[in-house]
Amino acid sequence: MTASAPLPHDLLWLADPAAFVADCADHADRADCALPAWASAAWLAQAPLVVRRARADARGRIPVGVRGVTRAQRHAAWLPAAQVARAVTPRMIARLARWREHPRRALPALAALARAAPLLDAMRVDWGVAGSVGFSLASGLDLLHEGSDLDLLVTAAAPLAPPAERALIALLDDPRLDIQVGTPRGAFALRERARTGGRVLLKTADGPVMCDDPWLAPAARP
Template sequence: MSATPRPHDLVWLNRASALEDIAEPWVAQQWRAALPVVVRRDVDDQARVPVGVRGMKREQRAAGWVQARNIVRSVTPEMLVDREVLLHSPFVSQPPVQGAIALTLHRWPWSWGVTGSTGYALATEIPVLHAASDLDLLIRAPQPLDREALLEWQTRVAQLPCRADTQVETPYGAFALNEWLRDGRALLKTSRGARLTATPWHREE
């Protein structure tokens, strides 16, 4: 893979042994290289890619690492909100997918996508979705975004047929949109931890 994986990307590995530093015993029993892992937010001194493994149970999540050279395929959150992909998904009747389809009907001034269990289901066709599943959304924001446009997005999200939450990804981390709009500041999740900030588009000094 030539592109640098980003948090929330789903990546497939060339072999099961490419998954490094996993302590949880259930991973060896449940995970195989045909299943993707999700890129998470972390950093180490070997320039490895931080990933998370999803288990069969909701509470089964394991953190590990992979070498970028062992990634053979990647699916970004943005790729999963192509309207044709959504309309032809086996989960098209589920409320989170219906919600994503509704958001595609508007032309937004930013790139956005779906993460979490909905993204995993859309990418793999594994039935991890149900009627009460949340819709986790991601907005890419390399530059500060217009507040009025974000308020319009949030208004439409509040009208979706499912619970939905939006993370806004800046060059320095990601924050919860509802928190930002409500308080004027938010907890910015970075690769080196979280910090409360009113300026998520600025590097911490």
């Protein structure tokens, strides 16, 4: 597990998938716990959970999303911290660079990642791979297809320097590539910032808010 609390987009593997599924089955009357049939112990023994952007609940459980094989198979859940056996961050996925030797590295999403990675490294920004590409590279579960998108995460504690922001926006010429910028207050879509010139919808742990400066405390909900 990571030294600090898991962050949105981190991938978490269960210590005991069967116990997690059984506990959810025991509380199937609770909407925040019941798992769909496809989220079996066998699947969760392979597939990590994705940390959602929300605050831990009153019991200190981690907000997570369960991913299945298809886009339609998504489910929100809550994970006891004691169930976390291993965590992988988007930044770790980027550093491992497993797309270079992936048997299907010619897929558009992986080819886009191979083009973008050296440019991002040259910018010296803190970046990582999220979404379906990150999930597949980290888990070894090959769920990618010709239409898969590439979701990247750039973490910036302070506003991006204008040259770096312009260079990142230039990467968005690839329509299948999306960049989310994480700030201490939340995260926003770089494509939206490029379109509006600044004002963005900031995703926070307390819900989305509109703001002109995503590095300052948000003041207005959409």
